[in-house]
Structures are given as C-alpha cells and as structure tokens.
Amino acid sequence: MQLETYISDLLYRYECVTIPEFGSFLTQRVSATINDSTNAFYPPKKAVSFNEQIQQNDGLLAHYIADVEKIPFEVAIKKIAKRVKILKSYLIQGETLTFKNIGEVVFNNEGKILFEPTYSLNYLTDSFGLSQFVSPSVTREVYKEDVEQIEKVIPLTITSEKRKAKPYLKYAAVALIALTLGGFTASKFYVNQIETHNQLAQEEAAKQLDTKIQQATFSLSSLPAITLSVTKQTGNYHIVAGAFRVEENCDKIITQLKKEGFSARKIGVNKYGLHEVVYASYENGKDALKAIREIRKTHNKDAWLLVKKLD
Template sequence: MNLANYINDLLYRYDCVIVPDFGGFVTNRIGAKLNSDTHTFYPPTKQIAFNSHLTHNDGLLANYIASSEQISFEKASTAISLSVIKWQNELQNTEIKLDNLGTISLNESKQIIFEPKKEVNFLTSSFGLTSLESSAIERYRQEVKPLIPVVASTERKSVPAFIKYAATAAILLTLGFAGYNSYEQNQQKEVFASQQKELEKKIQTATFVISNPLPTLKLNVVKEIAKPYHVIAGAFQIAENAEKKVNELILKGFNAKIIGVNKWGLTQVTFDSYADKNDAINNLNKIKKTVSKDAWLLIKTSK
C-alpha cells in the first residue's frame, strides 16, 4: 500500500494529515506574489511542511483508507503501522521519496528532515493557475506645461458698473422664484393633509362584516421522541456510498438512515436509532452476531 497517495489526497481537503507514531504533514497558505527581479507572478499556493511532534492518531487517515479500500478501521490502522515501520527502517540507511509530497531523511542528530516538492500546489482554488512572466515596464516622467499662461499682475482692474447692476438683478430674480416655489409647495402640502384626514375618517367609520366565518382548525401535534442511541453500520468518505449502504440495510429490514457527518468529514450510517440505552445495546449485540462484527454504539446527546 502506497501510504503517500492517501496523504496526498487528504491534503487537498484538510490542512493537516497525521501519520500515527511518525508525524504530521501540515499545509501553509501563501498568497500571490511577484518577483520584481524576474518580473514573474506566482498564484496563491498551499505548500506542505512536516511536524514530527504531531503523532497522536486522530483517525482521519485510517478512516479514509478504510473507506477507499472497503476494509475495517482496524485493518487500515494496521496497514499504516506497517508502512511507518518500513519508513523508519529505510531512513536508517537512505532518504525516502514520497510521491507528490517530497523527500524525508535523517540529519546527524537522527531528526527527520523534510524537503517538500514545491511544484505541487495543494490549494484547490488555484487549480489550473501557473506562474506568469511579464516583460519589464519602463515608465517616463514628463513635465506638464500649463495650457493657459499665468500672467502676474499687481494692478486691480475695476469692474464696470453695468455688470454690478446685472448681477444684483439676477440675484433678486432668483430669490423671487425661490419664494414663489416655496409658497406653491406649502399650498400643495396643506391640500394633501386635508385629503388624508378625510380618508382616515372614512376608514374609521367603515364596518366590515363577514357573513360566512372560516371554521376553526384543530391540529394534533405529536412530539417526536428523542433517540440519542445509534447502532453505527459504517462511516463513508463519499456520500453516495453512504446512501447505497442505507438502501442495502433497508432491503434487509433495518430502519437505516444517515445521521450526519462526524468531525473527520465522514458520513455516518446507522442500522437503527433507539430512545432506550438497553434496547440499543441488546440490538447491537444481536447485529454483531448476525450481520456485522464492526457495528458499534454512538451516543449523541442534544446540546
């Protein structure tokens, strides 16, 4: 099993993929940038790094492998452990090249050194975008000359008398029109207010009579009983596989359904859900004996 291929798939959707007992591959987002020396534009990217301290098993990688290979979670975890042992043995003698991820090696202090493959961009929104090289743009600065020559003058020219009188007349005429318009607007507002009062009086005195009143409806509301105990049939990375599993269980007589997506992004399918914990445990034991040994009990309490 090529473990690097599964890690590569998950890094397009998640920012961190942990390989239990080995380390975590973490992606860092880098915005678009410009190299002013080479005049090259680079699109936004999500580059990968490695953290040897992230070794706790969060179940993401094992769940994804189990869903992809149609095997149990335990078998997927065992396959991961075998791959980690193989990597650790190979690192004692040589470096390891992981497809589309980079190269892993040990330094003199026996610490893991990771060299990422920078050609791979894990940012899906930048799919199809490549670096672009542009020719240099030369800019010239030219002094702008005024269109109208400025003439310095120290003498103040007198304004003819007829221009003063014309300006005064224009101002008085404008004020007169403004006063007339204001008077017209006030008159229109008074008429409108009077019409509005008459309309309100007619509405207040009007009487509405309904000869045939509508009958009273009685609704019987049945309160749904909470069923927090779920016997899980499986968790699927692809929603279509989850729907197929539900249809398969319904044909077998189970009250199967999808109960949501867990924190690892997997769609969970239940054989049935129960309000009583004892009923759920009894049916879980029965299903383990007759249908699936991998069934387990999930308790979801309301918040």
C-alpha cells in the first residue's frame, strides 16, 4: 500500500491528515516570499509539518483508502495499522523514512520523531501553475550619480530632492549644463535636446497649472494700471514665470513683475492653449543661466528656462 500517496492526495484538501497510532501531517498557508540575497520570488504555499502527539484516528485516511481501493472501512483500518507497525520498526532500527513529496521522518537520540519537509510539491491549490523565479537585480542610481558629479563642477540651485519632486526641473538643469559646457553650439543634436527639454517642461507645467486655471502664480492685490515704455526684447532664452489659461491673469502678473523691476512680457500661447509670461528674454545663454539662478533664489523657485525662437 502506497500510504504516502494517499496522504499526499489528502494534503491538497485538508489541513490535517492523521496516521492512527503514528502522528499527523499538518499544513499551514504561507504568503509569497522574496529572497533578498538571490532575488528569488516564491509563490504562496502550504507549509507541511508533523505532530507526533496527534495520533487519534479521525477516520479521514481510512475512509479515503477504502474509497480508492474499494475495500471495507475495517479492512482499510487494518492495512494502516500493519503499515504503521512496519514504519515504527524501521525507525527503531535508525532508518530514515521517506514520504514521497512530503518529507523525511527519523528518530532523534531521545526517541522522538523529527520531520524534514521536502517542498517538492505545493499543496496550495490557489497557487496552481505558479513557480518560483529569479529576477535580475535592478540598478537605479547610475544616472543620478553621473548628474551629481557634473553638479560638483557646475553648482546648481536644484537639489536632488527637488529633482525627484519636479521632473521638469531635471531636464531644465540638463539643458543649462549642456549650454554651459557645449559652448551653445547649433548642432542638430543640441537642437533635438532643446526640443525635448521644452516639450517635457511645458507638459509638466500644463499638468500642474491646469488645476488652477483661474489663479495666478503669485499673490496679487488690486493693482492700478500703469503704462511703461520699454525696448523690444529679443533672444531665444526665456525665463518663464508662469502659463495661464486666462489672458487677464497674464496682464496682472506682467504689471506686478514690471513693478518689481523685471522686463516681463507675454511670448504667446503654447500648444496647450496657455498664455506664457516670462521674466525676461536673453540673447546669450550664459546671461540666462545667471538670471534664472538669481530668480529661483530670491523670487520664484519654480521658474524655468524655455529655449525657443519666437516668430
């Protein structure tokens, strides 16, 4: 009689399978686990253990054997008792009993049964079809370290924490570094980088400001209208103060900024339908870099650089 086969069948459905006058195999659900050292992922399972103290016949094993082998219940009880007698004799002789797909049983020096599960089968039916797998380790700090090395050479007012909170500032910082180190060349590669920077920065600005459609970036009180005579600004380097759905808000911002000494103006509507206001425009990238650092430090930490040729 293949006793371990019957026990294995029942462990899928029951949490306790008792061998009368021998002991009981128990199962307990264990959640999915991850081995941090090997990056191995293990699905949920039933952990198998053995309790020598639970020996009272509950009829489960005998009824199952009787049903499978088509024999009377009493005959099944006798077959189990005969098998248990043989198993105990093997243990007394110091042999190790192997229950296939369940584990190994052996006597210790004190005559107590020790059980070592094999885990060759997962008795949790909810995990059917799932198996363990190993994932390659993921490195996430390489690019951050490269940027931090560059920042040691050219200090920026943007900290690593702010880069995480505002992704568009990261791209603005990269664009500024490229301008400084590359001599502001007009190569095709440089133009592509600028276009990417502008697109990402504008998309982020649109997302943040779309929830504040009717609000300005700054706290404004009622301001009298004033008329200023200014010289037309030129240049492709623009320090953006904000972008607004309502054009009237732009006029208020421009009035406030001019009152504070900035050469503020509108530079048109972006592809998101927002009116853009800039502190000033510059012909030279170095001048723009110097100005935006001062603005972020003293006036608006969210100001950003737009590199764009205006019509």
